[in-house]
Amino acid sequence: MLEIKVNDFNLDDTVTCGQIFRYTKEDDNSYTIILKDRVINVRKDNDILYVDSNNSDDLESVVVKYFDLDRDYKKINEIILNNDESLDEVVGSCTGLKMINSYPFETTISYIISANNSVSSIKKSVDKISEAYGDKIEFRNKTYYLFPTPNQLKNVSAADYRNYSVGFRDKYIENMVKVVNDDCLYLDSFFDLATTNSLDELMKQQGIGPKVASCILLFAYQKFDVFPIDTWVKKVMKDKYNIEGEKNIRKQAQKVFGDYSGIAIQYMFHYGRNKFTK
DNA sequence: TGCCAGGCCTTCC
DNA sequence: GGAAGGCATGGC
Numbered sequence: 218m219l220e221i222k223v224n225d226f227n228l229d230d231t232v233t234c235g236q237i238f239r240y241t242k243e244d245d246n247s248y249t250i251i252l253k254d255r256v257i258n259v260r261k262d263n264d265i266l267y268v269d270s271n272n273s274d275d276l277e278s279v280v281v282k283y284f285d286l287d288r289d290y291k292k293i294n295e296i297i298l299n300n301d302e303s304l305d306e307v308v309g310s311c312t313g314l315k316m317i318n319s320y321p322f323e324t325t326i327s328y329i330i331s332a333n334n335s336v337s338s339i340k341k342s343v344d345k346i347s348e349a350y351g352d353k354i355e356f357r358n359k360t361y362y363l364f365p366t367p368n369q370l371k372n373v374s375a376a377d378y379r380n381y382s383v384g385f386r387d388k389y390i391e392n393m394v395k396v397v398n399d400d401c402l403y404l405d406s407f408f409d410l411a412t413t414n415s416l417d418e419l420m421k422q423q424g425i426g427p428k429v430a431s432c433i434l435l436f437a438y439q440k441f442d443v444f445p446i447d448t449w450v451k452k453v454m455k456d457k458y459n460i461e462g463e464k465n466i467r468k469q470a471q472k473v474f475g476d477y478s479g480i481a482i483q484y485m486f487h488y489g490r491n492k493f494t495k
Numbered sequence: 496t497g498c499c500a501g502g503c504c505t506t507c508c
Numbered sequence: 509g510g511a512a513g514g515c516a517t518g519g520c
Contacts, residue, residue: 237498332501333502333517334502335517336501342517383516383517384517385516386503387516389503422503428503445501448499500518504514507512508510
């Protein structure tokens with residue numbers, strides 16, 4: 218069992234705030250999460266993170282990177298609050314929330330599925346696709362399935378995807394899988410591209426608009442200067458600033474949060490989803 | 496039942 | 509370039 222000393226880390230919020238689709242909450246309040254190449258179980262007790270996995274190779278660095286534990290979020294939150302004190306309540310409700318460092322292919326497909334969909338439905342579709350095509354892993358007497366590789370999805374048709382409740386997004390998934398298989402550098406290229414260029418490139422693909430592209434860049438490429446504006450963020454923006462309309466919201470976010478707009482908006486998403494669903 | 500969900504596409508002006 | 513309507517599916 219690996220132990221990692223952490224501070225300023227809220228495991229619950231980080232896992233459940235809508236950026237991770239493949240997790241299970243266990244009876245002991247730990248989380249079992251399926252990563253790219255392994256399954257981990259994480260539990261936090263005070264300032265220690267206990268990590269177990271079926272694969273211990275580089276486990277600490279994998280976990281630190283996945284939860285973005287090396288970044289100074291206190292500093293980022295100060296910058297956000299310096300720009301707008303009225304977000305005190307929003308930022309305060311997200312103390313210790315980290316931006317996940319996910320995997321480009323899985324993230325891209327997952328967020329194509331996310332369009333006009335609910336978090337619980339997205340989770341189910343991603344799980345079903347993984348079960349159908351991904352590698353099987355045994356961990357703690359249970360069976361898990363990794364998200365499939367592009368090659369494993371190579372011959373899957375749009376009609377096949379319909380079996381996994383993805384609806385009209387079937388053809389978008391098929392297209393993206395083909396793009397990635399035809400150009401093995403396609404997804405890696407975004408690491409070195411500026412945010413605006415990455416957005417333009419991603420939005421050339423079917424089923425990817427500004428919102429989906431922003432989420433992909435935020436959660437898989439750590440590009441924080443994006444604006445993933447969804448229905449919850451709109452509610453908070455209306456509530457906090459009395460601002461409506463996507464264009465106006467974007468303008469406000471850019472003005473106030475600048476390079477950290479993606480994080481500020483994730484905070485609003487988390488805050489809004491909790492506030493308006495209770 | 497009807498409305499909504501981490502929206503995007505097509506059509507039409 | 510912007511507004512309006514359609515879209516699969518599951519949850520509430």
